[in-house]
Amino acid sequence: MLKKYGLLVSLIVLSLVLTSCATSTEPVETVDTPTESEAVAEVPAEKTTIVFWNGVGAPENVVLTELVKEYNETNQDNVYVEEVILDWSTLYSKILLDFETGTPPDIMTIQQSGLYQNVDLGVLADLTNLMPEYGFVKEDFIESAWNGSFIGDQQYAIPFDLHPLALYYNVDLFKDAGLDPENPPATMDEFLEAAQKLTVDTNEDGNIDQYGFGLAYSGGIPFRTWMSLLWQHEGEDILNESKTEAAFNTEAGLESLEFLQDLVYEYKVVPEQEQSPDDDFMKGIVAMMISGPWSQFDFNTVDGLEYATAPLPVFYDQPAAWADSHMLALPNTNDDVRMAAAMSFASFLSDNSLTWTQKAGHLPVKLSVLESDEFKALEKSQAFAVTLPDAHYYPSIKNESLVFGRDSNSPFVVLVESTLLNSMTPKDALAEVEIMVNELLAQ
Amino acid sequence: MFRKKRINFGSAGWFLLPYFLVYFLFFFLPAISILPMSFTEWSIIGTPKFVGFANFKSIFSNRFFVQALSNTFVYTILVTVILTVLGLLLAILLNQKLRGRVIARTIIIMPYVISSAVAGILWKWMFERNFGIINTYLQQMGLPLVGWLSDPQIALYSIIIVNIWWSVGFNTVTFLAAIQGIPDELYQAARVDGASSFQCFKYITIPQLKPIILYITVLCAANSFQMFDEAYVLTQGGPLGSTTTLVYQIYTEAFKSFRIGYSSALSVITCAIIILITLFQMKINKGENA
Numbered sequence: 001m002l003k004k005y006g007l008l009v010s011l012i013v014l015s016l017v018l019t020s021c022a023t024s025t026e027p028v029e030t031v032d033t034p035t036e037s038e039a040v041a042e043v044p045a046e047k048t049t050i051v052f053w054n055g056v057g058a059p060e061n062v063v064l065t066e067l068v069k070e071y072n073e074t075n076q077d078n079v080y081v082e083e084v085i086l087d088w089s090t091l092y093s094k095i096l097l098d099f100e101t102g103t104p105p106d107i108m109t110i111q112q113s114g115l116y117q118n119v120d121l122g123v124l125a126d127l128t129n130l131m132p133e134y135g136f137v138k139e140d141f142i143e144s145a146w147n148g149s150f151i152g153d154q155q156y157a158i159p160f161d162l163h164p165l166a167l168y169y170n171v172d173l174f175k176d177a178g179l180d181p182e183n184p185p186a187t188m189d190e191f192l193e194a195a196q197k198l199t200v201d202t203n204e205d206g207n208i209d210q211y212g213f214g215l216a217y218s219g220g221i222p223f224r225t226w227m228s229l230l231w232q233h234e235g236e237d238i239l240n241e242s243k244t245e246a247a248f249n250t251e252a253g254l255e256s257l258e259f260l261q262d263l264v265y266e267y268k269v270v271p272e273q274e275q276s277p278d279d280d281f282m283k284g285i286v287a288m289m290i291s292g293p294w295s296q297f298d299f300n301t302v303d304g305l306e307y308a309t310a311p312l313p314v315f316y317d318q319p320a321a322w323a324d325s326h327m328l329a330l331p332n333t334n335d336d337v338r339m340a341a342a343m344s345f346a347s348f349l350s351d352n353s354l355t356w357t358q359k360a361g362h363l364p365v366k367l368s369v370l371e372s373d374e375f376k377a378l379e380k381s382q383a384f385a386v387t388l389p390d391a392h393y394y395p396s397i398k399n400e401s402l403v404f405g406r407d408s409n410s411p412f413v414v415l416v417e418s419t420l421l422n423s424m425t426p427k428d429a430l431a432e433v434e435i436m437v438n439e440l441l442a443q
Numbered sequence: 444m445f446r447k448k449r450i451n452f453g454s455a456g457w458f459l460l461p462y463f464l465v466y467f468l469f470f471f472l473p474a475i476s477i478l479p480m481s482f483t484e485w486s487i488i489g490t491p492k493f494v495g496f497a498n499f500k501s502i503f504s505n506r507f508f509v510q511a512l513s514n515t516f517v518y519t520i521l522v523t524v525i526l527t528v529l530g531l532l533l534a535i536l537l538n539q540k541l542r543g544r545v546i547a548r549t550i551i552i553m554p555y556v557i558s559s560a561v562a563g564i565l566w567k568w569m570f571e572r573n574f575g576i577i578n579t580y581l582q583q584m585g586l587p588l589v590g591w592l593s594d595p596q597i598a599l600y601s602i603i604i605v606n607i608w609w610s611v612g613f614n615t616v617t618f619l620a621a622i623q624g625i626p627d628e629l630y631q632a633a634r635v636d637g638a639s640s641f642q643c644f645k646y647i648t649i650p651q652l653k654p655i656i657l658y659i660t661v662l663c664a665a666n667s668f669q670m671f672d673e674a675y676v677l678t679q680g681g682p683l684g685s686t687t688t689l690v691y692q693i694y695t696e697a698f699k700s701f702r703i704g705y706s707s708a709l710s711v712i713t714c715a716i717i718i719l720i721t722l723f724q725m726k727i728n729k730g731e732n733a
Contacts, residue, residue: 093698096487121488207582217593218681271573273593285574407695408680408687409507417683423595 048341049080053108055091056326059297060360064109067352077344088114092401095331099123104331107342110157112148112325113404116396119151125330125339128155134343136350144391145325145365151396157327158346160353161362163292164323164391165221165228166383167313168299171306173198173210173287184310185288188259191313195269198287212269214277214286215260217420221277222260223412224322225290228312229256231320231392239395239441246437249430252316257426259315261419273421281307292324293384296361309383323391326362357381363388402440411436474714481708486701498708507684507692508709514599515668515688519720521603522667527659529607530614531652535644537615538622548619552612559609563676566605567592570677592678595685602673602686614659621655622648657728661721668717689713 054064068083084105086094092114098104110118118124131137136158138146145159167184174181177197185191195212202209216222230236233252240247264270274280277289282302290312299307312321328346330339349356353364354374363384364370370385394404406413415433418424424432481498483491502508537548554562569576570591578588591601629647638646649656671690674680680687680695687695689709697706 089699093487093701096701100488121486123488218679272588273572273590275567275571275593280574283574402700405695405699406679407699408678408682408684409692409695413681414683417681421593421595421682423683 047078047080048337049082050106050338050341050345051084052081052342052345053084053086053091053095053105055086055088055109056360057087060294060362061085063356063359064349066359067349067355070352071345071348075344075348077341079341079344081345092118095123096121099331104333106333106335106338107328107330107345109160110327110329112145112157112159112327113394113400115149115157115327115329116151116398117400118329119154119156120398123331124156125332126154126156127158127330127343128153130339130343131155131158134347136347140366140368142365142367142370142388144323144388144393148325148393149327157329158350159365160326160328160349161356162323162325162365162384162388162391163294163362164384164387165224165290165292165312165321166387167288167290167310168281168295168307169288169310170281170284171308173284177287181308184308185313186310187313188315191288191315192267192269195263195288196267199269208268208271209285211271211280211286212288213263214274214280214289215263215270215420216275216277217273218408218413218417220406221291222416222420226256226260226412226416227394228320228322228392229259229315231322232256232314232316232318234317237395239397239437243395243397244441246434246441248437249434253430254426256316257415257419257430260416261422261426264420265422293361293363293381296380297359307380309380311383311386319387319390320392321387321390323387323393325365325393397441399440399443402443403437411440477707477710477714480704481711483704483707485703487703491704494704498705499712501705502708502712507687510684511687511689511692514684514686515670515690518599518603518670518688519664519667521600522606522670523660523663525603525607526611526614526663527656529611530659531618531656533611533615534618534622535648537619548616551615554609555612557609559672560676562605562609563673566601566608567677570601593682595683598678598682598686602670602677605673605677606667606670614663617659618652618655621652625651653728657724661724664720664724665717668713668720689716 052068054061054068056064065083065085068081072080088111091108091110095104095108095118104123110124115124141159142162145162149155149157149159169181169184171181174184174194177194177200179194179197185194198210198212199208200210201207215225227238230238230248230253233256236247236250236252238248239245264272271280271286274286277286278291278295278298280286281289281295282299282305284305296309299305311319328349330342330346333339350366353366354369354372356362357364357369357375358378361381363381364375369375375381375385394400397403403411405411408414408417411433414436415429418429418432419426480491482493482495484494484497485491533551537544537551541547572578572588572590572593575591577591582588590597592598625648629651630643633643633647669690670688671694674686674688674691675694678686680691690713693706693709693713696702696709
């Protein structure tokens with residue numbers, strides 16, 4: 001009998017031993033939650049371990065990992081940060097599950113566009129009173145980023161960076177086409193002229209092998225570009241003032257959409273059905289493209305790619321560009337000690353946001369960093385900095401993930417795909433997507 | 444004798460128990476709980492709100508559902524038929540005493556060794572419309588460029604090509620093993636009676652392979668009905684929803700839009716369809732055997 005179950009018993013024992021080994025390798029001890037009165041007054045004697053969700057996604061997330069490591073090695077706050085690396089999509093679904101099961105992280109990255117939804121679901125802690133305690137004051141931040149961290153009168157996040165759209169262009173290809181790389185296109189006419197000059201059949205085989213501009217037929221950037229063009233029309237917006245109905249089905253919306261379609265089919269300066277302008281830009285197949293500062297991270301790894309950045313050309317009445325912002329938020333744990341530790345860590349990240357800018361490209365939101373000589377030395381970041389006063393967030397709404405989603409049945413993906421794949425007229429596409437958006441807003 | 448049997452069963456049971464425990468707790472229970480969830484409106488946080496059949500009504504009036512259902516059926520039927528027929532033909536070919544058949548067998552099973560996500564990424568590069576390797580050759584031959592993944596009329600068929608390339612090896616090897624298990628005496632007897640090669644194939648090989656054919660078709664149909672990885676990697680369900688399958692829609696509704704009730708209802712419908720297809724296949728097989 002003993003022999004018969006011997007194997008089973010030894011397997012169980014082995015698994016128990018292995019499990020206990022795994023749990024005993026914790027780097028530091030986690031402090032038990034003290035009572036509320038103790039928490040505010042006392043600094044914990046032992047190290048407080050907090051969990052940080054890094055959701056910014058590859059490849060830039062490694063920069064945050066470096067900062068976490070630096071904080072763990074240098075901080076005097078008696079805090080140890082355990083980092084969990086996720087992508088945005090996983091972070092947004094996992095936070096709901098973990099919050100519901102009572103095991104949320106202590107601090108996490110969040111996009112400004114995802115703030116309202118998570119506040120509405122009650123996931124995030126109100127930081128309004130904590131902010132000044134840790135030195136976060138309005139005067140130190142760019143106004144738009146600071147305001148973006150509020151829902152109503154309450155502040156729910158610490159602004160960490162901003163990433164507006166701007167124009168990237170290949171300096172060598174500009175020179176080859178006889179264009180001045182010091183004077184990138186700033187108006188619609190200049191943009192079209194440059195794009196046409198840069199669209200060439202380099203090996204003269206009858207096929208175009210270098211295009212002036214890169215524009216994917218799907219994904220987030222094309223519809224954010226379209227939104228930027230809409231905002232470049234005075235008085236135009238995506239939704240109405242009360243954010244209850246679509247407001248984009250206008251002459252301005254149509255004109256902007258037709259322009260993007262014309263770039264592909266009329267001016268033929270964009271490869272048809274383009275999948276990845278980033279890849280094409282790195283290969284020198286497209287000479288200009290629109291993206292956020294994050295693209296620099298990849299572009300800088302390409303040997304021989306000499307590129308520069310410029311603010312989005314003013315195609316219509318005024319400068320405007322879509323932007324989003326990375327922020328740091330604290331899920332509602334009601335644990336004052338851990339919240340204090342999380343805020344200390346957030347202060348460290350905020351104070352070191354220049355490293356984030358230098359390595360990951362995203363713009364700092366602290367005025368002291370923006371005005372520093374170190375930041376001004378970052379040549380390629382300046383175009384994004386110039387754009388800041390004209391940066392537009394998505395309208396802040398509860399159903400953000402539905403309305404501004406990037407899935408194949410998300411309204412604005414349908415809008416650009418229908419138009420850029422030429423399966424619908426821009427007018428019909430706008431009308432259809434207007435209905436979709438209004439249905440989602442009514443939910 | 445009886446005692447020995449009981450002991451064998453007992454130890455097998457003990458070894459199977461951990462699996463069934465995990466299966467019951469982490470697969471069966473959550474799967475069953477989808478049914479009550481499908482009658483609620485719930486975004487993970489808070490208490491689910493009972494809404495009756497509202498989710499089902501909303502699904503059947505949603506144009507994306509109709510499109511996803513149609514995509515899923517087209518995909519399932521084509522993949523199942525092509526994979527079964529091609530797998531069988533390749534198995535017969537590789538069963539011949541041809542030179543290099545060991546190498547050919549290795550080559551055919553090779554794609555199955557890599558993960559479907561990696562296969563997806565490789566094909567995404569090759570399928571790229573403007574500068575991908577396939578279109579580059581087409582262009583050099585003077586043929587027009589094909590929007591393998593970007594043309595809504597073609598994208599689903601491109602995913603079918605990827606799936607067939609990736610998984611035909613598995614079916615081939617399964618058929619090959621089954622063919623080699625058919626007793627040679629049957630063929631010898633048939634040949635003595637003057638049967639041709641085609642008659643041998645029709646009256647011996649096919650009837651002998653029937654259980655395996657059923658196994659392969661049920662597996663292919665159920666797997667392809669749940670296609671997700673390829674669409675996720677290659678097209679993200681696009682362009683214009685042309686490669687969105689039911690499972691892909693379940694994923695986006697649940698984990699992007701957080702409409703758990705709605706996606707549960709979609710799961711219930713998907714599950715019901717898979718059960719119906721499987722029953723149908725088994726019934727056909729039974730009918731033929733009778």
